[in-house]
Amino acid sequence: MQPEKGAIHDDLFYDRNDFWIKITEAALIGLTDAGQGNIGDIIYLELVPVGTVVRRGERCGSIESGKWVGNLLAPVSGVIVEANRDAEADPHLVNADPFGRGWLYRMELANRNETGLLMDSGAYRAWSEERIRLEEKNPQGWID
């Protein structure tokens, strides 16, 4: 999967932590272009091991950008069946190609009904635009 960078893709689902989720047999998960752009240059990435069971909203990894350290929170529940170790060794992949080589996890879904809690591309686009408007009102920032 190598969609072009920068777009919001119609065939994907999204959550409010800027994850994209591609639902097929399993779920492929990554950060959106807006998400990686918001975080900035990613220095370190820690992904949980294959076989880890995660629930939606629970921690499934850590990320450092500048001196900001945060957690990756699972957008859906399931079992991690593959983690992108290339991105872990070279987190710049997430910045450079978030929809492609910078993917994070392949997951086996525990409950396909959870996709109803995700946003489609239109809803994500509207939510992102609203967020940009709010940030423009409060431009006091920190991380590049």
Added chain:
Amino acid sequence: MDWRLVIDDGVTASFGLAADEALAARVGAGASPPTLRLYTYQSHCALVGRFQTVENEVRADYCKANNIPINRRPTGGGAIIMGADQLGVALTMPGRGEDTYSHARELMGVFSEGLVRGLNTLGVGARFHRKNDIEVNGKKLVGLGVYCAPSGGLLFHASMLVDLDIALMLRVLNTPFEKLSDKEIDTVAGRITTVRRETESHITLDEIRRVVADGFASAFDVNLISSDFTAEERAEIATLEREKYLSEDWVYQTTAVPDSNGSAKIKTPAGLIDVSVTMAGSIIKAVFIGGDFFASENAVADLEASLRWHASQPQKVAVTIERIFQSRSAEFNGILSQFLTEAVQKAIARARTAENQMRAEPYGCYVNPGGQDV
């Protein structure tokens, strides 16, 4: 609005870190109130950043021989030493539940402002320096970091140099210096500063705590109520300390991102430029700019700080160097930005080439890297 103010001194590394993380988790879950903690560690301990590799950053043998504990912070950034003369500032606040990153970014500006206001009242001309420092005329005074707990709680942390034993720091942290002489100490002293140096006084920790607390009360428009941890909080801190911060698995974990070093020398009409860089994967961890050209120490320190934790793409490096030159052109005394840009870019390219060799030449938060001539 009322916030809690907690003051504790002489804490162990494991307790100090566990308290910060436990509070962030509890505040995010609504179990504890927003808390400003102004504290010091028992002298001394060495704390590496969240994802750093201990053996790259700290001289473990020296620490062991001198009973200096080593631990790992929940926040990112470089290795530091902490003790009675370094003020820890930990603000724990609830996040927004979603889109926490943007929320943290907004609040970080206010957090920095609280510290800057406090320092300004002492007559210290401190200002926020992207990405994570508070500096005085290019010299680092405070290091900043943010951690977002899974509960959504936010921990803003600062380590403020009230005073610093630079020689000790250079013995504890891995540095580029093969031997420790007055020259090496002077080099590091030229890149950092302390509150006592800036105020030219032996100002007490309590006095600094007072102005910092006032700065936060003013910046966030809150009342600070002095209090202590509750019994329930202490129990959670103890559990986290035992299970995480006293665990070697936590302290000595390693990262998949390799360190690498590169250096480059360029002869220019204004003198020799000698640049060394340390990279974390594709990100610049630190830059050291030396040589025999004449330039203001503050300008060089500013340039080095601006390139720390910076993307390594040649164009981005060039833009940052040009920005610093434009604001400090007179201080570079005829050195052309293009030569410095060329030297830094060359050193980066050599580090990237060497990346797979994993030959780290580590450095600390306040120390610049060396690197070998290539």
